[in-house]
Every structure is written in structure tokens, then in C-alpha cells.
Amino acid sequence: MKTIKRVSTIQKHLDAEREKAHSIGFVPTMGALHEGHLSLVSKAREENDRVVVSIFVNPTQFNQKEDLVKYPRQLEKDQDFIRKHSDYLFAPSVSQMYPKKLDTSVDLDIDHLTASMEGPNRPGHFEGVVQVLYRFLDILNPDTIYMGQKDFQQFSIVDYMLKTLNMDTAMRVCPTKREKDGLAMSSRNLRLEPTIRARADIIYKALVYAKENLGNKSCRAIEKKALDMMQISDFRPEYFEIVDGYTMARVTNPQHHELIAACTACWAGEVRLIDNMVLKGESRLYPDADKEFPVK
Ligand code: AMP
Numbered sequence: 001m002k003t004i005k006r007v008s009t010i011q012k013h014l015d016a017e018r019e020k021a022h023s024i025g026f027v028p029t030m031g032a033l034h035e036g037h038l039s040l041v042s043k044a045r046e047e048n049d050r051v052v053v054s055i056f057v058n059p060t061q062f063n064q065k066e067d068l069v070k071y072p073r074q075l076e077k078d079q080d081f082i083r084k085h086s087d088y089l090f091a092p093s094v095s096q097m098y099p100k101k102l103d104t105s106v107d108l109d110i111d112h113l114t115a116s117m118e119g120p121n122r123p124g125h126f127e128g129v130v131q132v133l134y135r136f137l138d139i140l141n142p143d144t145i146y147m148g149q150k151d152f153q154q155f156s157i158v159d160y161m162l163k164t165l166n167m168d169t170a171m172r173v174c175p176t177k178r179e180k181d182g183l184a185m186s187s188r189n190l191r192l193e194p195t196i197r198a199r200a201d202i203i204y205k206a207l208v209y210a211k212e213n214l215g216n217k218s219c220r221a222i223e224k225k226a227l228d229m230m231q232i233s234d235f236r237p238e239y240f241e242i243v244d245g246y247t248m249a250r251v252t253n254p255q256h257h258e259l260i261a262a263c264t265a266c267w268a269g270e271v272r273l274i275d276n277m278v279l280k281g282e283s284r285l286y287p288d289a290d291k292e293f294p295v296k
Contacts, residue, residue, distance in 0.1 A: 003089045007139050010090050022049035026142035031055040032072040032187035033081045036177035040146040041085045043174050052088040052140055061128030072187055097135055106134045110157055113248050117241055117263055118153050126157050133158055137169050145169050150176045150184055152263050152276040173285050184275045196234050196269045203266050206230050207277035210262040214279045219251050236267040259284045
């Protein structure tokens with residue numbers, strides 16, 4: 001695996017790959033890699049001749065400076081973790097990604113997809129995500145980008161960007177990798193205190209409750225009960241919403257929707273965790289049906 005920090009260098013390598021008709025799979029990350037990231041890289045490896053993983057802690061998607069400063073950075077450890085699985089690790093600096101003279105803004109209205117859930121809670125976050133991914137796709141021009149279902153609203157917005165801007169890259173969503181008790185893997189889990197970590201499966205349990213009750217109870221009643229379930233000591237749920245998987249709009253009658261997800265954000269002590277579960281229409285995300293959840 002080659003680690004590359006300059007835009008012009010990775011472009012030179014990928015141009016050469018394309019000359020040989022090699023397909024390119026791309027996995028964007030912010031580093032502190034874990035098995036969840038690795039599942040995306042493995043899928044990319046399976047489906048492409050070459051794999052590029054990026055590690056870039058994108059400042060424009062952080063609405064809180066402290067969060068950006070605290071974000072774990074461990075390039076050498078990450079390199080070792082994926083060395084055998086990826087061909088290129090692209091780890092650019094901020095000035096490589098956003099040179100002063102280059103206008104990297106993206107003219108794309110995503111307001112309708114950011115009006116709920118992570119949108120209001122993290123102003124400017126998704127605009128930053130769109131900006132960084134547009135820039136990455138412009139630099140790398142991959143055949144396929146691999147995104148995790150873990151960030152449901154994020155992959156929906158990226159899908160919208162690819163389609164609306166008629167971009168050449170296809171997108172693949174990969175299932176959420178979970179710990180044995182159901183907690184979604186995340187770089188942030190390391191920051192959970194042991195006593196809080198021991199109870200963090202409540203988030204998964206609330207999602208499973210929603211899945212089991214869709215159609216039996218009203219969506220609002222399910223949301224309320226799920227929020228109640230997560231109101232345990234040290235836990236503070238921010239939202240739990242049953243939404244249409246394409247529009248992110250609240251669902252009232254499940255029969256009127258093809259793809260439905262329950263999405264939640266919950267503070268576990270000082271750590272904000274997000275998770276989701278598809279309640280209906282999973283085959284729309286995973287036509288190959290190689291999904292790996294629920295774990296119980
Ligand atoms: P991040 O480094 O948090 O920006 O995540 C990079 C990519 O990995 C995103 O597409 C995430 O959705 C995905 N990802 C993060 N955690 C998981 C997980 N537990 N399972 C599968 N994919 C994940």
C-alpha cells in the first residue's frame with residue numbers, strides 16, 4: 001500500500017491505473033479506523049481492481065471547534081490496520097484539499113434533506129460533507145464510492161449529490177458493523193466509560209423495538225417508547241425518528257413508503273452516538289442481501 005499526501009501524486013497514480021483499465025473503489029474516512037471501516041474496504045476490494053482509502057479530518061464539517069480538535073488522529077496505526085487491504089492511502093493536508101486559490105464550494109441545495117435529525121443538531125455539517133466529498137471525487141474520479149449505513153442521512157445526501165449533479169461515480173452502502181451486544185462500532189466508543197459502555201446496548205434495543213413494532217403501533221408511539229427506553233442514567237437521547245429512507249421526512253403510514261429507517265442520536269455520558277436501523281425495504285439498500293444485522 002502506498003501512502004500519498006499530495007493531490008498531484010495520487011492523480012498520477014490513478015491515471016496510470018485507469019490506463020490499464022483498472023476499476024477504482026474509494027472509501028472516504030476520517031481515520032481512527034475500526035472493523036466497520038474495514039468492512040467497507042473489503043467490499044471495495046471485492047468489487048474493484050484497486051482500492052483507495054482516504055483519511056482526512058475535514059474541518060468544514062465540524063460545527064464545534066472542540067470536537068475537531070479532539071478528533072482522534074493516528075495515521076501510523078491506521079496505516080498498519082489497512083496495509084494489507086488497500087492499494088492507496090490518501091491522507092492529504094487541509095491545504096491540499098482546500099488550496100486558497102481554488103473555489104471548492106458546491107452549488108447543491110440539500111435543505112430538504114437536512115431539515116431533520118443531524119441537520120438542525122449540527123448546522124453546516126452536511127454542507128461540509130458535500131464539499132469534501134465533491135472535492136475527493138473530483139480528485140480521484142473513482143468508479144464506486146463506499147459509504148456506511150451507520151451514517152444514514154449522510155449516505156442519502158451523498159446519493160442525492162451523485163444523482164443530482166450527474167456524477168460518474170456509483171455508490172454502494174455497506175451494513176453497520178456491530179459489537180456483540182449490538183452497539184454500532186464507532187471511533188467514539190473508545191471514549192465511553194466502562195460503566196456507560198456496559199449499558200450502551202440500549203440504543204440497539206430501542207431500534208430493535210421499533211423494527212418489531214412497525215405496523216402494530218403508530219410511528220409516534222414507537223418513537224416515544226424508544227426515547228423512554230433510552231432515558232436511563234447517564235444517557236440522554238437527542239432524537240429518535242422514523243423516517244422515509246429517501247426523503248428523511250417523518251413517516252406516519254408505513255404502507256405509503258418503500259424504504260423506512262429509524263434514526264437516533266443519544267448522548268452516552270460525554271459521547272454523542274448515532275445509530276439507525278432499516279425497518280422496511282432493506283432490499284432497496286442491499287440488492288445482494290448480504291446484510292449482517294440484526295445481530296440477535
Ligand atoms: P468516519 O471515519 O466516521 O467518517 O466513517 C467513514 C465511513 O465508515 C462512513 O461511510 C461511515 O458510515 C462508515 N462507518 C463508520 N462506522 C461504521 C460501522 N460501524 N459499520 C459500517 N460502516 C461504518
